[in-house]
Each structure stands twice: as C-alpha cells, then as structure tokens.
Amino acid sequence: MSWTEVVIEIAQGHAEALSDALMEAGALSVSVEDADEGTDQEKPLFGEPGMEPKEAAWEHSRVVALTDVDADQAAIVAEAAAAIGLAAAPAFTVRDVSDQDWVRLTQSQFAPIHIGKNIWVVPSWHEAPDPSAIILELDPGLAFGTGSHPTTRLCMEWLEAHPAPGKTVLDYGCGSGILAMVAKKMGAGDVAGVDIDPQAIESANDNAARNQCEIDFYLPNDFAVSAKAQHASGRFDIVVANILSSPLKVMAPMLAGRVAPNGSLILSGVLARQAEEVAEAYAPYIKLGVWAEQDGWVALHGQLGSDTVSPARGQ
Structure with missing residues (x-):
C-alpha cells in the first residue's frame, strides 16, 4: 500500500490549527516541522521536561499531512x-510515500545506549553489546526514563560510581523505574520507587519484572501508608529524585526527611542555572553541591549528617 504526503509551509500562528483541521478533513496523520531545518535559521523547540512550549510550531513551520493515495x-x-478562516487555501506540494515495514523502521531509531563505565540500556529487539556489563532491557514507552536524557544519565552514573551493596534506595519520581533498577543491579537491598502517574507505576513494574529486579513501586498515597511497614523507618540510605526544579524545591522537607542518617540525596532534573536556588531550598536540612554537569543539566548531591535533625517525612 502507498500513501501521499501533503506538504504545506505556513506561519507559526496557523500551524497547529491547520494540523487539527487537516485531520478533520480526512488526513490520516499530521506532523509539524521546522521549515528552516538544516539552515542557519533552524531553531530548537523544547523546554524542561513537562514544561514544553505551549504551541508545537516554529516561526516558519512545515505541516506534513499523510493521506490515502487516492x-x-x-x-x-x-x-x-x-x-x-484562511482567505485562500495555502499552496502545497505532494510526495509519494511507499509501503515500509514501519515496526522495523521505528525500532531502527533506538539503539543500545552506553552509560557510565559499564551500563547498557538495550531495547528488547537488540543484542546486548557487552553481555558482561550491567544490562537494562528497556523499550521506549510512555514513562520517562530510557537513559537518553542527561538528567537520567547523571543519576545512573552517580549510582554506578557509588555502589551500595545491601543499602536501601528510594527512587522518587521513578518513571520507567530505570534508576531503581540500576540501584538493584548494583547490589542494593530494599529498593522502592514512587510516581504520581499510575501508568508509570505499571510500566515500572513491567520493566522490573523483565529485568528480574525485585522492587516495590507505589503511588504517593500508597507509599505513605506502606513505606513504614515495607521499609522499616521509612528512611533510605540513598534517595534519588529526577524530577524538575520547581517540584524539587516544594518537596525539600519531604525528600530530605526520607534520607537516613549518613544517607545520600541525589537530585536531578535541574538546569545548571537553577542549581543554587534548589540547593538553598534544601539548606535547612542537607547541604547540596553539584556532583556533575551534562549538556546544561546538573546532578546535586548531599549527605545527611547523623546529628542532623530531619524534617517531617510526609508522603
């Protein structure tokens, strides 16, 4: 089977509305691209995870609609x-799209990812490049965390550089569960993960089972109820949270309260320019410093002194 793509170059203000209207008019799918891609005028369109631009369009946009060939x-x-409400239909060009093995085409875009010294994140359809390494079988999915984003990599590299055999670990904002699984693969004892998204909890449980990692994943309310029974005092030797700077600041008392005496707190999802303000939010509880930086993102780390008074833990 073959299809025909309709290609329209249009101003940013009309791109999103035109995309929706094309779908209503019979297009099978629609995407918006930067019409200046590959030129000096090409512009990135992104923000912090969860804080992307409201309008998914460029100043000079290209709308591509897939239609039946007939x-x-x-x-x-x-x-x-x-x-x-356009006064006239915009000019467009068409191009043929031949039949392809779309599954194989999609899979070809995701190759194994090497992280740190000895960690490989490997999609299920690939062979592990180094079977003797720490292998995480993880397919791209709906939950955040495949190792491709700098914030995830930074946390994984910290966990690899600080193995804690038998120690307890909490991954708050666990997404796919990748950080919890790294900790478990590195020899951690009891490991728990928490996320506000039920779909993330489902994905994390599936990933942990696939990787033969025994980890408890919770929604926040369930964690507040179950953590003490499942994890003794409800405090952990290592607490890692890869979220965003704003929620991290709000959660400072709670996250610091989950760290056991002499335990470590690792935070990411923080841009380099935000590091100081995040550290200030945690200063009453634990002193944080930049452990590493990658592509403008940082991982903050601190250790809770045995004589430090922890705040109330909450959820």
Whole structure:
C-alpha cells in the first residue's frame, strides 16, 4: 500500500490549527516541522521536561499531512483552510510515500545506549553489546526514563560510581523505574520507587519484572501508608529524585526527611542555572553541591549528617 504526503509551509500562528483541521478533513496523520531545518535559521523547540512550549510550531513551520493515495488532496487542504478562516487555501506540494515495514523502521531509531563505565540500556529487539556489563532491557514507552536524557544519565552514573551493596534506595519520581533498577543491579537491598502517574507505576513494574529486579513501586498515597511497614523507618540510605526544579524545591522537607542518617540525596532534573536556588531550598536540612554537569543539566548531591535533625517525612 502507498500513501501521499501533503506538504504545506505556513506561519507559526496557523500551524497547529491547520494540523487539527487537516485531520478533520480526512488526513490520516499530521506532523509539524521546522521549515528552516538544516539552515542557519533552524531553531530548537523544547523546554524542561513537562514544561514544553505551549504551541508545537516554529516561526516558519512545515505541516506534513499523510493521506490515502487516492484522496483528493486539494479538497482536503481547501476544507481545512476554510475551517480555520484562511482567505485562500495555502499552496502545497505532494510526495509519494511507499509501503515500509514501519515496526522495523521505528525500532531502527533506538539503539543500545552506553552509560557510565559499564551500563547498557538495550531495547528488547537488540543484542546486548557487552553481555558482561550491567544490562537494562528497556523499550521506549510512555514513562520517562530510557537513559537518553542527561538528567537520567547523571543519576545512573552517580549510582554506578557509588555502589551500595545491601543499602536501601528510594527512587522518587521513578518513571520507567530505570534508576531503581540500576540501584538493584548494583547490589542494593530494599529498593522502592514512587510516581504520581499510575501508568508509570505499571510500566515500572513491567520493566522490573523483565529485568528480574525485585522492587516495590507505589503511588504517593500508597507509599505513605506502606513505606513504614515495607521499609522499616521509612528512611533510605540513598534517595534519588529526577524530577524538575520547581517540584524539587516544594518537596525539600519531604525528600530530605526520607534520607537516613549518613544517607545520600541525589537530585536531578535541574538546569545548571537553577542549581543554587534548589540547593538553598534544601539548606535547612542537607547541604547540596553539584556532583556533575551534562549538556546544561546538573546532578546535586548531599549527605545527611547523623546529628542532623530531619524534617517531617510526609508522603
């Protein structure tokens, strides 16, 4: 089977509305690209995870709509343009799209990722490059955390550099469960993960089972109820949280309160320019410093002194 792509270059203000209208008019799928890609005018379009730009379009956008090869592309474009109030249908070009093995094409975009000295994140359809390494079988999915983002890599590298055989570990904001699994693979004892997204908890449980890692994953309310029974005092030798700077600051008393005496706290999801303000939020409880930086992101680390008074733990 073959398809035809309709390619329209349009101003940023119309790109998102036109995309929706093209779908309503009969397009099978629509994407928006930077029309200046590959030139000196190309611009990145991203923000912190969870804080992406409200409008997924560029100043000079290219809208690409996939249609059936037998569809009336001119009619689809005209209907979409009228629906969003354009005075005239925009000019467009078409290009043929031949049938492909879309599963294999998608899989080819995800290769094993080497992290730190001896960690490999390997999609299920790949062979592990080094079977003697620490292997995490993890497919790209809906939960954040495959090792490709600098914040995840920084936390994984810290865990590898500070193995804690038999120690307890809490991964707060666990996403896919990748950090909890690294800790477990490095020999940790009891490991727990917490996330606000039920889908992340499901994904993390699936990933842990696939990687033969015994880890307890919780939603926050369940964790507050279960942590003491499952994890003694509810404090952990290592607490790692890869979230974002704003929630990390709000959660300072709670996260610091989860750290056992002489335990370590590792935070990421923090841009280098935000490191000082995040450290200030934790200063009443634990002194944090930048452990490492990668691509403008940092990992903060601190150790709770045995004589430090911990705040209330909450959730």
